[in-house]
Amino acid sequence: MNENQSNRRNFLKAGLTLSAATLVAPGAAIANVTEREDAFKIAVGPYLQTNFNNSMTILWLTNKNAAGWVEFGEQADQLNQKAYGKAELGLMQANSKLNAVTLNHLKPGTKYYYKIVSKEIKDFQPYKLTYGETVSSNVESFLNANQAKEEVSFVMMNDIHDRPESIPHLLGLVPAAQQDFVFFNGDIFDYQTDEKQIIDHMLQPCVDNFAKNTPFIYVRGNHETRGKFAREFAQYYMHVGHTAFTLGPVRFVIIDTGEDKEDAHPVYAGIVNFDDYRIQQAEWLKTEINSKEFKKAPFRVVLMHIPPRYSGDAHGPKHCTELFEPLLNQGKVDLVLSGHTHKYMVHQPDKNLNHYPLIIGGGPQKGTRTITKIKADKNKLVASMIDDSGKEVGTYTALRK
Numbered sequence: 532m533n534e535n536q537s538n539r540r541n542f543l544k545a546g547l548t549l550s551a552a553t554l555v556a557p558g559a560a561i562a563n564v565t566e567r568e569d570a571f572k573i574a575v576g577p578y579l580q581t582n583f584n585n586s587m588t589i590l591w592l593t594n595k596n597a598a599g600w601v602e603f604g605e606q607a608d609q610l611n612q613k614a615y616g617k618a619e620l621g622l623m624q625a626n627s628k629l630n631a632v633t634l635n636h637l638k639p640g641t642k643y644y645y646k647i648v649s650k651e652i653k654d655f656q657p658y659k660l661t662y663g664e665t666v667s668s669n670v671e672s673f674l675n676a677n678q679a680k681e682e683v684s685f686v687m688m689n690d691i692h693d694r695p696e697s698i699p700h701l702l703g704l705v706p707a708a709q710q711d712f713v714f715f716n717g718d719i720f721d722y723q724t725d726e727k728q729i730i731d732h733m734l735q736p737c738v739d740n741f742a743k744n745t746p747f748i749y750v751r752g753n754h755e756t757r758g759k760f761a762r763e764f765a766q767y768y769m770h771v772g773h774t775a776f777t778l779g780p781v782r783f784v785i786i787d788t789g790e791d792k793e794d795a796h797p798v799y800a801g802i803v804n805f806d807d808y809r810i811q812q813a814e815w816l817k818t819e820i821n822s823k824e825f826k827k828a829p830f831r832v833v834l835m836h837i838p839p840r841y842s843g844d845a846h847g848p849k850h851c852t853e854l855f856e857p858l859l860n861q862g863k864v865d866l867v868l869s870g871h872t873h874k875y876m877v878h879q880p881d882k883n884l885n886h887y888p889l890i891i892g893g894g895p896q897k898g899t900r901t902i903t904k905i906k907a908d909k910n911k912l913v914a915s916m917i918d919d920s921g922k923e924v925g926t927y928t929a930l931r932k
């Protein structure tokens with residue numbers, strides 16, 4: 532039972548006692564119940580994100596402004612180390628509901644135990660800060676992957692589109708506990724409205740199903756760029772844009788493909804500039820494919836929401852083909868994983884177009900949803916796409932070139 536459940540149980544107990552009191556003093560009882568519901572607590576988390584460089588970022592949200600930290604160690608009953616969020620200009624992360632604490636210099640292949648702790652900031656006067664209650668999570672654990680491991684495995688989900696029940700359903704077919712990470716390839720939402728949507732439609736199902744113990748990595752789809760909360764969205768994650776990292780025999784390259792319509796389209800109201808953003812990423816990709824890490828990896832896997840081909844002739848997809856496909860071919864990538872079309876498909880390599888296999892996951896409707904699992908060692912990479920009934924609907928095996 533975690534802290535939230537424990538709070539909930541205490542609250543229910545309090546409710547039972549108070550209902551007896553209601554007979555005597557109804558007004559007082561209602562006031563007490565409201566207070567309990569409003570008690571300081573962990574709103575969601577912890578959830579893990581990492582780029583596998585012997586560091587792990589632990590994120591969580593409280594329901595009120597607080598100061599927080601992580602206690603951790605190599606034994607469950609000995610959390611003898613403490614880490615805080617990144618300080619900016621000498622100020623430690625505090626007076627916020629959002630928490631992101633990165634544990635650095637972890638030992639490869641080592642299991643770590645941790646708990647999150649938050650102390651409510653009840654009143655913040657210039658010269659007197661008043662703390663309230665302190666809450667903490669249960670002790671959780673994660674394995675800090677050895678970057679030089681021989682085998683890597685992960686699953687990809689995409690195009691969930693505000694259907695949080697799809698997350699446990701698909702993970703029920705391929706359990707996350709056996710994976711190094713879970714990858715969300717965009718369009719987990721229809722558009723960004725508020726914090727509650729982020730919690731209810733993604734963070735909570737992730738925490739409930741895997742994210743306290745297995746990290747996830749996330750790249751935006753075109754739908755995450757929409758809505759009034761799109762500019763706050765990224766702060767709930769370690770990163771949601773382009774990045775690259777190595778794990779075992781694979782170099783992973785993640786590209787944020789931006790919007791699908793032209794920047795001047797009336798629905799964007801003149802406040803987006805995805806053309807420049809994609810051009811900057813193409814420059815970055817050019818550097819990446821010439822890097823030592825990219826060149827020496829037995830396999831190179833690229834993850835991007837809008838596929839570099841085969842997703843229609845809207846401006847965004849065409850711009851992705853024009854900018855990224857020549858670089859992906861030049862870099863001799865072994866596999867590209869995408870979403871966006873809502874029609875699952877395995878596109879074979881074509882020596883005149885995409886020189887690499889391209890797997891596009893389905894979704895979001897029942898019967899079209901997929902989870903794609905990938906496993907690679909230094910000689911072979913095997914991808915298998917499973918539909919929401921558990922049937923394999925696509926597969927690809929790549930051998931080391």
Ligand SMILES: [Fe+2]
Pocket residue numbers: 690692718752754871872873
């Ligand atoms: Fe989508």
